[in-house]
Amino acid sequence: MTHPVDVHVGKRIRHRRWLVGMTQQQLAERVGIKFQQIQKYETGANRVSASRLWDIADALDVAVSFFFEGLDSESAGKESTNDIPADLMGDKEALDLIRSYYAIPENQRRRLFELARVLSDVA
Numbered sequence: 001m002t003h004p005v006d007v008h009v010g011k012r013i014r015h016r017r018w019l020v021g022m023t024q025q026q027l028a029e030r031v032g033i034k035f036q037q038i039q040k041y042e043t044g045a046n047r048v049s050a051s052r053l054w055d056i057a058d059a060l061d062v063a064v065s066f067f068f069e070g071l072d073s074e075s076a077g078k079e080s081t082n083d084i085p086a087d088l089m090g091d092k093e094a095l096d097l098i099r100s101y102y103a104i105p106e107n108q109r110r111r112l113f114e115l116a117r118v119l120s121d122v123a
Contacts (some may be wrong), residue, residue, distance in 0.1 A: 005071065007044030007051070012067040014042040016060045019099060030059035 017027050017038075024042075028035040029053065040046035041056075048056065057064045101109060 003047070005068075006047050008071050009048055009067045010042045010044040012069070013038075013048075013056060013108060014062070016062055016066065017042075019095060020060060021099075022060070025058070031055045048050040060091055 017024070024035040024038040028038045031038075032055070033052075037046065041048050041052075053064055053067060057066065101112070104112060
């Protein structure tokens with residue numbers, strides 16, 4: 001049986017890889033393993049060793065701690081503040097929105113952010 005922490009770390013690997021637009025094959029090549037191993041990590045079927053997680057974090061340009069973010073609230077089954085789902089990174093629509101947001105030029109992105117804040121205050 002898979003451990004909830006391994007599943008969480010695997011999800012975070014998959015979502016970060018997807019967010020930066022990297023395939024399993026590309027990540028595997030950067031880390032020096034087969035893409036099937038990345039698949040097993042992402043599903044939580046295989047546990048990621050500390051040194052391998054270090055290499056994956058480096059390849060995905062994040063701190064190792066990134067893979068553990070949100071673990072407490074998710075494992076407790078709690079929703080985070082403002083009715084945001086505990087597994088926000090598991091929501092493909094949210095990830096699409098984030099990717100699209102960062103594709104917008106910075107000056108327009110700031111204006112869009114302010115608009116979103118105003119709209120959320122009204123709702």
